[in-house]
Each structure stands twice: as structure tokens, then as C-alpha cells.
Amino acid sequence: MAIAATISLSVSPTTRHSAAAAFNPFRSSSSTTVSVSFSPALRITSLRSSIPFRNPSFRVSATSMSIQAPQQTSSTSFLDRRESGVLHFVKYHGLGNDFILVDNRGSTEPRISPEQAKKLCDRNFGIGADGVIFALPGTNDTDYTMRIFNSDGSEPEMCGNGVRCFARFIAELENLHGNHSFKVHTGAGLIVPEIQGDGKVRVDMGEPILKAADVPTGLPANKQEAVVKSELDVDGVTWNVTCVSMGNPHCVTFGTIENKLNLAEIGPKFEHHVMFPARTNTG
Structure with a gap:
């Protein structure tokens, strides 16, 4: 699905920015056409169905459209526009992780x-x-640099799904076709994504880091220098976890998740657990 909308979003009383985007979607990727301006109120408008918020000063309406094969468009991409004060972006997802690309x-x-x-x-x-x-721009002999701000404003070292979206974005920006690879500087070091002939992206994430001190985790190593199926108490519940880093920390637990488990509530308790000094992703 693709959604067209106009959004006004409050940032600060003294700062005004605006953003606009239109994107011709790749196959098998989701696309959003959105115009964003920062102002004291929020308003989303388009073609169909008005939905009032409880707050009478907010109004939302949107229209959904099926994504079809790319149509013939102007030779000038929206990415080539450089209006003053306008932030162009596109939106991608990689296996359900969605990102705003700038x-x-x-x-x-x-x-x-x-x-x-x-x-x-x-x-x-x-x-x-x-x-x-x-x-x-790239640094240290790389072609590009990738940085990410999470939805909570924090900055992770990198993201596997994110770097694949990043590679497709670069392919669009540079009008690349066929097989290509380039060197990307990230907070986790050098990553080399490869654009395949069918448009898919392959990324060698390197060998997993299992050494507890390098993940990092405060849990004591129980298998050589690694933490494997070690007990972790999270809010009174004991979990068996394995710790690994693929450039950023991960905590992995195996088993059957009960339907009543509130992932939105327990997830942050893993993420900010004292045993993960650099926070962690939990799977």
C-alpha cells in the first residue's frame, strides 16, 4: 500500500523546517509519498475519509492506493530538486523494519x-x-557514510536491515543498474553491500562477535569467553539468553512466547538492563 498525505508537525516555537517526498517504488518495497512541514499544529490531508482526533485542533484524513508497476515519469527525479529549506526523503522497509532515508x-x-x-x-x-x-559523504577511503537516528532519538552503530535499505537508496540516488558494490562507513566499521542484478541487496555482516566484553554484556562468560544460554533476570522473570554482536549488541532467547506476553512492555526492560551497558536488541 502507498499513502499520500500532508503532515504538519511541531518542533519548536523558533524553528521551522519542511520536508517533501515523492517516490517511484522499487519492486517488493513499500513507498510513501509525504509532504512534511513543521508548525505548531498537526494536519494530515489527502483525498478521502476525514477522521477526527479527540483533540478538536487535530484533523486527519488519508487515502490508500495499490502499488502498481512504475509508470513513465519525468526524467527529473524529486531527489534532484534542491529547494531551499526543503528536506526530501523516501521511505523503505527491510523485512518490516521501516526507515526514512535522507x-x-x-x-x-x-x-x-x-x-x-x-x-x-x-x-x-x-x-x-x-x-x-x-x-x-564517505570517510577513510569509503564511498559513503551511514548514520541512523532511532525512533527514540538514540544513535545505534548500524542496522542490518537499515544498511540494505541504504544500499537501495544509493542505487536510486546514483541511478545504478545491474551489479554494484560500494564501501560504507558505519559506527560498526566497514560494511560492503552488494546490489544484485535482480535489485536485491546482499550484505556480508562479517563474523558474529561472541566475546562477552566485546558484545558488550556484564553477564559472566559460561562457554569459553561467550555468554550462551545464561540466566538473566528481567523484572522477576528468568530468561536463558545468548549474547552476540553483529556490530551492535543483541540478546537472543529461544522458546515459545506466550500470547499474553506484552512485548512492548518487556522489550525496553531488556534493552535498558544493567547487564547491557550499551543497551541491546532482543530477539
């Missing part, structure tokens, strides 16, 4: 702040995303 190749610093990214990622009052990804 062309930031003209600067070594992200074009929006972590707080603004947090507002944009809000699924009720913003565009909605797991994070904002910036395509910046």
Missing part, C-alpha cells in the same frame, strides 16, 4: 537533529518509522 551527501552532519528525527518517526503524529537513515 540524502545527506552534501554535508558530514545529519540535516536534522535527533529530536526532530524522533518527531518524524512518531507513528501517530509524524511519518512513522523505526529510524531515520542519512546517506553522508
Whole structure:
């Protein structure tokens, strides 16, 4: 599905920015056409069905359209536009992780702040995303630099699904076709994504890091230097977890999840657990 909308989002009384986007979707990727401007009120408008919020100053309406094969379009992409004060973006998903992608190749610093990214990622009052990804100039003999602001404003080292979306974004920006690869600098080091002939993206994430101190985790190693099926108390419940890093920390537990388990509530308790000094992703 693709949704066309116009969004106004409050940032601060003294700051005004705007963002606009239109995107010709790749096969098997989702696309959103959104125009965003920052102002004291929020308003989403398009073609069909008005849905009032409880707050009478908010109004939302939207229309959904089926994605079809790309149509013939103007030779000038929206990504080529450079209006002053306008932030162009596209939205991708990789295996359900959705991201706002921003062309930031003209600067070594992200074009929006972590707080603004947090507002944009809000699924009720913003565009909605797991994070904002910036395509910046390369450094240390790399072709590009990738930075991410999570939906809570934090900045992770990198993201596997995110770097695949990043690679497709670069292919669109550079009008690349066929097989290509490029070197990407991330907070987790060098990543080399490969664009395949069918448009899919392959990424060698390197060998997993299992050494407890390097994950990092405060849980004591119980298999050589690794933490494997070790007991972890989370809010009074004991879990058997294995700790691993693929450039950023992960905590993995195996078993059957009961339907009544509130993942939205327990997830942050894993993430901010004292045993994970750099926080963690939990699977």
C-alpha cells in the first residue's frame, strides 16, 4: 500500500523546517509519498475519509492506493530538486523494519537533529518509522557514510536491515543498474553491500562477535569467553539468553512466547538492563 498525505508537525516555537517526498517504488518495497512541514499544529490531508482526533485542533484524513508497476515519469527525479529549506526523503522497509532515508551527501552532519528525527518517526503524529537513515559523504577511503537516528532519538552503530535499505537508496540516488558494490562507513566499521542484478541487496555482516566484553554484556562468560544460554533476570522473570554482536549488541532467547506476553512492555526492560551497558536488541 502507498499513502499520500500532508503532515504538519511541531518542533519548536523558533524553528521551522519542511520536508517533501515523492517516490517511484522499487519492486517488493513499500513507498510513501509525504509532504512534511513543521508548525505548531498537526494536519494530515489527502483525498478521502476525514477522521477526527479527540483533540478538536487535530484533523486527519488519508487515502490508500495499490502499488502498481512504475509508470513513465519525468526524467527529473524529486531527489534532484534542491529547494531551499526543503528536506526530501523516501521511505523503505527491510523485512518490516521501516526507515526514512535522507540524502545527506552534501554535508558530514545529519540535516536534522535527533529530536526532530524522533518527531518524524512518531507513528501517530509524524511519518512513522523505526529510524531515520542519512546517506553522508564517505570517510577513510569509503564511498559513503551511514548514520541512523532511532525512533527514540538514540544513535545505534548500524542496522542490518537499515544498511540494505541504504544500499537501495544509493542505487536510486546514483541511478545504478545491474551489479554494484560500494564501501560504507558505519559506527560498526566497514560494511560492503552488494546490489544484485535482480535489485536485491546482499550484505556480508562479517563474523558474529561472541566475546562477552566485546558484545558488550556484564553477564559472566559460561562457554569459553561467550555468554550462551545464561540466566538473566528481567523484572522477576528468568530468561536463558545468548549474547552476540553483529556490530551492535543483541540478546537472543529461544522458546515459545506466550500470547499474553506484552512485548512492548518487556522489550525496553531488556534493552535498558544493567547487564547491557550499551543497551541491546532482543530477539
